[in-house]
């Protein structure tokens with residue numbers, strides 16, 4: 012650089028520095044509202060969750076949660092991530108909620124895998140002998156009973172659950188109430204959800220966090236749909252199976268990432284491509300949600 016063009020060059024540097032400083036001063040110094048995100052891998056340990064032909068829900072949720080944690084840490088360096096489990100251990104829902112609350116989470120993400128019972132079909136009838144008491148005497152009679160054929164349930168696709176707001180509340184648009192996927196797992200040690208105390212607590216949770224939970228849930232399902240998955244949309248329940256959601260002091264969603272009882276989806280959820288796609292969709296939604304909440 013010659014002395015002749017050094018001066019304009021220096022003045023350019025000074026001007027851009029001044030601009031940068033003044034520009035930075037103009038920007039509002041908002042602190043992010045989402046500082047900590049809790050990632051919960053559903054089930055684990057003594058409680059494997061739903062079973063497929065060769066894998067369990069607990070194995071898949073852990074793999075997905077670990078991948079999601081890595082991906083989000085990379086893309087959100089200013090956020091702290093806490094996993095409820097990083098190995099094959101069991102936590103009851105109370106412990107999960109305790110972890111989330113103790114760590115001051117701003118968002119609770121539960122990763123699950125769905126299941127449907129086998130399809131039961133009547134394919135014929137047979138006669139079986141039964142002993143009946145007729146007029147005080149034991150007699151052998153024949154009864155017609157159906158013959159069933161069981162086949163794997165073909166249902167597939169994703170859905171994201173939120174804790175159902177008070178039934179008297181006006182329902183949010185796009186929410187379907189659904190009891191189809193009622194699961195008996197993850198209900199150990201869950202307090203009575205119909206006790207007056209529990210109802211008050213749940214109502215308070217809904218007032219504070221229902222709206223944002225639904226927003227995130229919709230974003231997740233939109234991402235799944237645009238990645239080509241079948242989306243059952245945002246569903247709401249208020250049963251023991253998802254009690255943990257309203258036990259956390261933060262917006263919370265439970266993502267059913269696919270059906271382990273559908274062979275194709277079991278393969279997809281166990282594959283590297285499938286797992287990468289699933290966590291990509293969830294991460295996209297979380298990034299968008301954070302931008303919305305932080306007002307960027």
Ligand SMILES: [Zn+2]
Pocket residue numbers: 053054060061068123124194196197
């Ligand atoms: Zn589950």
